[in-house]
Amino acid sequence: MRESDIHINRVDWVTVLLYFALVMIGWFNIYAAVYDGQAEKSIFDFSINSGMQLVWIFTAIALITVIMVADHRLFENLSIIIYLIFIGILIVTPFFGKEVNGQTLSIGFGSFRIQPGEFAKFATALALAKIMERPTFDLSKTKNQLVAFGVLMLPVLLILLQPDTGTAMVYFSFLIMFYREGLPQRYYILGLGFIALSLLSLGIKENIYIVFGITALVIFLILLGKKSWQRIVAFSLIGLGAIAYSYSIDFVVSKLPEHQQNRIMVLFNPDLDPLGVGWNVTQSKIAIGSGGLWGKGYLQGTQTKFDFVPEQHTDFIFCTLGEEFGWIGSLVVILLFLAILYRLVVMAERQKTRFSRIYGYSVISILLFHFMINIAMTIGLFPVVGIPLPFFSYGGSSLWSFTVLLFIFIKLDSSRAQQLGRIN
Incomplete structure (x- = not known):
């Protein structure tokens, strides 16, 4: 195959190097997470997680090779088919998947199993890019909004049936891409308002405080001379709606499984159940804090070595x-994460086609969400929802x-000139 077909010279090697840097650092940390203080098992031992992760790394390199050799048009032409395939897999997963701790997340044969919810992310990104690439597709129009949200919400609903709340949450990161593509700001203001009110409702159990705050706001408007009855009535209705919403949040949370309720409440009161549901976060914060400025040294972590932090090789790898x-x-x-996100923004903005730009911002959205939520989770700023750290977790x-997800975009970026017919 000719070099011009693969576009080696146009590959963003900075992003590739950042990817491998994160993968290798993650691999060494996975070994540290399972190291028990004895040097009997090496990092290459296939009987422990670090050895298996090395297998995943080599197979990931094989996937990279296939993606980079493939024709860039393949991803665009097959985007809807890829999406439908993973939707089909998500549909059958609850029926034929393996159940672990009440969740049916993986499907496969024998010891080979995959989590369709993870792979459906890039499939959804491809489908949205294909649907939204048309010049006439305007996200300010209600019809187009319904189409885009329909494509987005279908995998979310199917993943919730498994049930896997953490993975389902990740799909809302596509709202970042929607913002770049013109979704009106009012939706984000309204959404942030609901989030703030939800947090207030969960954190302040006495709704009388919310009533007091809204009443004070109305009085303040009157004292300022804002005597428009329409405005006062509007704020009063908003206040009543806020109170009703706060009660509805309490009702919805009360219907969640007890362990999920506890995870949410621990966010507001870390000492609520330090030996139960709060154990993971408490021990994670102890581990991170005990590292100080320079850390205890590689393979010297006592919290890690004595397994104080559960899932420390996956969701809590950052501790x-x-x-x-x-x-x-x-x-x-x-x-390193911020650097790769910055490079992806630069790459997305230089794309020559709308398909590549939309897909690029979808990649940015997913990686940013995982990065922020995983780290926030390990330091107690977000409930424990089981979201891995990209390229890092086992x-x-x-x-x-x-x-x-990443290398499809790197391939599209390396072929951006050809996408406009500049290279034959």
Whole structure:
């Protein structure tokens, strides 16, 4: 195959190097997370997680090779088909998947299993890019909004049936891409308002305080001379709606499984159940805090070594980094994530087609959401929802899905000139 077909010279190698830097640092931290203080098992031992992660890394490299060799038009032409395939897999997963802890997240044969919810992210990104690429597709129009949200919400509803709330939440990160493509700001203002009111409703159990705040606002408007009855009535109705919404939030939360209710309440009161549902977050914060500025040293983490933090090789991998490499090591990894996100923004803005730009911002949205929520989760700023750290956490489905998601965009970026017919 000719070099011009693969566009080696146009590959964004900075992004590729950042990807491999994160993957390799993650691999070493996975070994640290399962290291028990004895050097009997090496990092290459296939009987432990670090050895298996190395297998996933090599298979991820094979996926990268296939993506980079493939024709860039393949991803656009097959985008809807890929989306429908994963929708079909999500439909059958609850019936034929493997159930673990009340959730049916994976499907496959024998020991080979994948989590369709992870792979459906890039499939949804491709489908949205294909649907929204038309010049006449305007997100300020209600009809187009319904189409875009329909494509987005279908996998969300199917994933909730598994049930997997954490993965389903990730799909709302596409709202970042929608904002770039022209979804009106009023939706975001309204959404942020509902989020703020939800947090107030959960954090302040006495709704009388909300009533007091709204009443004070109305009085303040009157004292300012804003005597328009329409405005006062409008604010009063908004206040009544806010109170009704706060009660509805309490009702919805009360219907959730007890462990999910506790996870939400621990966010507002970390000491609510320190030996139960609050154990993960408490121990994670202890591990990160004990690392200090420079950390305890590689393989020297006591919280990690003695398994105080559950799931420390997957969802809580960041606490292993914080304990052994301290504030400096954590900062380096955060800067690497910010660097790759910055490079992706630069790449998205230089795309020559709307399809590539929309897909690029979808990649940015998903990675940013995972990065922010995972770290916020480990330091107690967000409920524990089971969201892995991209390229870092242990798991084949996680690494493969993020790799495919990223390198499809890298391939599209390397072919951007050809997309306009500039290269024959």
